[in-house]
Amino acid sequence: MTATLIDGKAYAAGLGDRIAEGSADFSTETGRAPGLAVVLVGTDPASEVYVRSKGRMARKLGMESFEHLMPVDTTQEALLALIARLNADDAVAGILVQLPLPRHLDSLAVVEAIDPAKDVDGLHPLNAGYLASGLPGLISCTPLGCLMLLKSTLGDLSGMDAIVVGRSILVGKPMAQLLLAENCSVTVAHSRTRDLAQKVGQADIVVAAVGAAEMIRGDWIRPGATVIDVGTSRVIRDGAQRLVGDVDFASASEHARAITPVPGGVGPMTIMSLMHNTLLAAFRRAGRPAPSLW
Numbered sequence: 001m002t003a004t005l006i007d008g009k010a011y012a013a014g015l016g017d018r019i020a021e022g023s024a025d026f027s028t029e030t031g032r033a034p035g036l037a038v039v040l041v042g043t044d045p046a047s048e049v050y051v052r053s054k055g056r057m058a059r060k061l062g063m064e065s066f067e068h069l070m071p072v073d074t075t076q077e078a079l080l081a082l083i084a085r086l087n088a089d090d091a092v093a094g095i096l097v098q099l100p101l102p103r104h105l106d107s108l109a110v111v112e113a114i115d116p117a118k119d120v121d122g123l124h125p126l127n128a129g130y131l132a133s134g135l136p137g138l139i140s141c142t143p144l145g146c147l148m149l150l151k152s153t154l155g156d157l158s159g160m161d162a163i164v165v166g167r168s169i170l171v172g173k174p175m176a177q178l179l180l181a182e183n184c185s186v187t188v189a190h191s192r193t194r195d196l197a198q199k200v201g202q203a204d205i206v207v208a209a210v211g212a213a214e215m216i217r218g219d220w221i222r223p224g225a226t227v228i229d230v231g232t233s234r235v236i237r238d239g240a241q242r243l244v245g246d247v248d249f250a251s252a253s254e255h256a257r258a259i260t261p262v263p264g265g266v267g268p269m270t271i272m273s274l275m276h277n278t279l280l281a282a283f284r285r286a287g288r289p290a291p292s293l294w
């Protein structure tokens with residue numbers, strides 16, 4: 001069997017067109033574009049690239065982007081003061097603080113300081129709780145993007161066996177909650193899990209979010225399963241730097257029905273889900289019904 005490629009880049013582009021329309025409607029109705037504030041502390045090159053691409057995408061879709069680049073020695077107080085200003089700023093619908101923060105800063109306290117209605121990353125404990133309770137809130141971008149790809153590939157997920165490898169607050173846990181809400185039977189695996197290969201082999205849906213290059217081997221995958229690879233690791237191969245996922249793509253493609261590539265799979269969906277959440281937050285803030293976009 002050769003798997004179908006799940007083209008996250010193409011799906012994200014289509015979603016982007018609908019978000020741009022929604023964004024234009026919002027601006028006409030309210031006289032103001034949806035605003036996204038992105039906060040970066042320090043000069044980590046990978047984070048700088050992500051922050052720039054988020055700002056560029058927001059502008060491309062007709063949103064306003066406010067980029068706050070802060071020095072690496074920024075204090076907790078200064079960062080909290082900025083968050084307080086952004087919370088109070090009517091032009092800002094969404095706030096994202098790029099993680100990880102420098103070690104001297106307390107990320108959880110920073111995330112908790114963000115107004116939950118502006119928490120477009122879905123990381124605030126209130127939004128995590130809404131998701132677990134089945135209430136409307138804001139959903140973490142990467143899991144939301146993975147769910148969009150799964151539903152566009154498989155349709156109804158009811159009754160399927162799913163495994164999520166990884167249990168972070170950013171990806172694994174919200175992913176497991178979303179799959180449960182779609183009526184999957186969900187296994188969550190992590191670094192203490194025993195017999196990972198055997199557990200992966202039972203699943204109709206595999207979501208890998210570990211950050212370990214190609215650790216999930218193709219022959220673990222149940223024939224006909226659907227594989228979503230969130231992991232991104234930079235490796236040197238044949239003298240050149242390459243980005244690879246948590247799944248050994250070449251061998252997994254021989255077992256799976258459908259699989260996301262890295263790059264071009266989940267990554268573009270993460271950024272587009274952020275735009276989706278910003279538009280949603282803007283409509284809710286204005287007390288207007290948000291268009292359904294996917």
Ligand SMILES: NC(=O)C1=CN([C@@H]2O[C@H](COP(=O)(O)OP(=O)(O)OC[C@H]3O[C@@H](n4cnc5c(N)ncnc54)[C@H](OP(=O)(O)O)[C@@H]3O)[C@@H](O)[C@H]2O)C=CC1
Pocket residue numbers: 142165166167168169170171172189190191192193196209210211212230231232233266267268270271
């Ligand atoms: N493409 C995209 O848009 C995005 C990609 N990413 C990428 O996804 C990956 C995961 O990100 P994130 O969740 O933030 O990472 P974390 O490091 O926060 O979490 C990793 C998880 O993997 C688990 N784990 C570690 N080793 C193993 C193992 N050998 N077997 C099973 N589970 C293991 C950990 O278990 P334990 O809890 O026991 O420590 C932990 O729950 C990274 O590569 C990251 O770069 C992340 C966000 C967006």
Ligand SMILES: Nc1nc(=O)c2c([nH]1)NC[C@@H]1CN(c3ccc(C(=O)N[C@@H](CCC(=O)O)C(=O)O)cc3)C=[N+]21
Pocket residue numbers: 050096097098099100121141142232243262263264265266267268270271
């Ligand atoms: N508060 C916060 N929210 C995040 O969502 C968040 C974060 N912090 N910190 C870091 C991780 C990582 N992350 C990625 C986003 C896009 C790509 C992406 O677009 N990747 C491209 C490739 C890009 C390349 O070539 O480097 C792709 O997979 O096609 C990857 C990874 C978001 N994260």
